[in-house]
Amino acid sequence: MSQPAHQALHPANWKAAKGYANGIVTEGRTVFLGGQIGWNADQVFETDDFIEQTRQVLKNIVAVLAEAGGKPEHIVRLTWFVTSKKEYLARLKELGEAYKSVMGRHYPTMSAVQVVALMEDRAKVEIEATAVLPA
Numbered sequence: 001m002s003q004p005a006h007q008a009l010h011p012a013n014w015k016a017a018k019g020y021a022n023g024i025v026t027e028g029r030t031v032f033l034g035g036q037i038g039w040n041a042d043q044v045f046e047t048d049d050f051i052e053q054t055r056q057v058l059k060n061i062v063a064v065l066a067e068a069g070g071k072p073e074h075i076v077r078l079t080w081f082v083t084s085k086k087e088y089l090a091r092l093k094e095l096g097e098a099y100k101s102v103m104g105r106h107y108p109t110m111s112a113v114q115v116v117a118l119m120e121d122r123a124k125v126e127i128e129a130t131a132v133l134p135a
Contacts (some may be wrong), residue, residue: 005077005134008106016135019096020110025134026078031068033129035081036060038121045122050087051094055125061129070131072103077130080112084124089123 009023010016035086038053039045041063047053063071082088088095 005074006132014036020100020107022109025111026076028074028135029133030079031065031070031074031131031133033061033064033131035126036064037118037123037126039120039123041094045120048122048124050082050084050124051090051091051098053081053100054095055102056125057127060097061127062102065131066131068133069132070133073106074131074133075103075106075133077108078110079128080110080132081115081118081126081128082112082124083115083117085114087106087124 005028006024006026008021009025010021014022036057038047038056039058039060045053046056061075061078061097065071065074079112
């Protein structure tokens with residue numbers, strides 16, 4: 001049996017991380033994805049709902065990554081920029097369900113930051129991604 005593409009790093013005496021990894025070690029071809037927002041391929045927002053925009057953002061990430069031959073499980077880092085920490089925290093269960101519907105049960109390293117605004121006025125979330133494809 002071969003080694004997994006990525007190895008999660010988690011000190012044995014730390015409380016379990018939920019929905020993210022504290023660290024990942026890997027090797028392969030690195031793919032950097034610019035920030036994706038919740039519009040479709042025609043750059044049109046179909047919703048102003050935070051969860052549905054997030055689902056679209058994740059679909060956009062998967063689509064761009066596929067251009068390099070990558071899949072969600074190759075993602076090693078996501079950086080989330082949200083316009084409302086309050087909405088993010090209030091809808092964590094729905095957010096987790098939307099995440100799993102697109103990304104599966106793959107949890108890379110993640111950071112989330114609240115920002116005053118994003119460049120597109122209707123955008124409620126923007127996510128950058130880094131992936132490492134197997135050599």
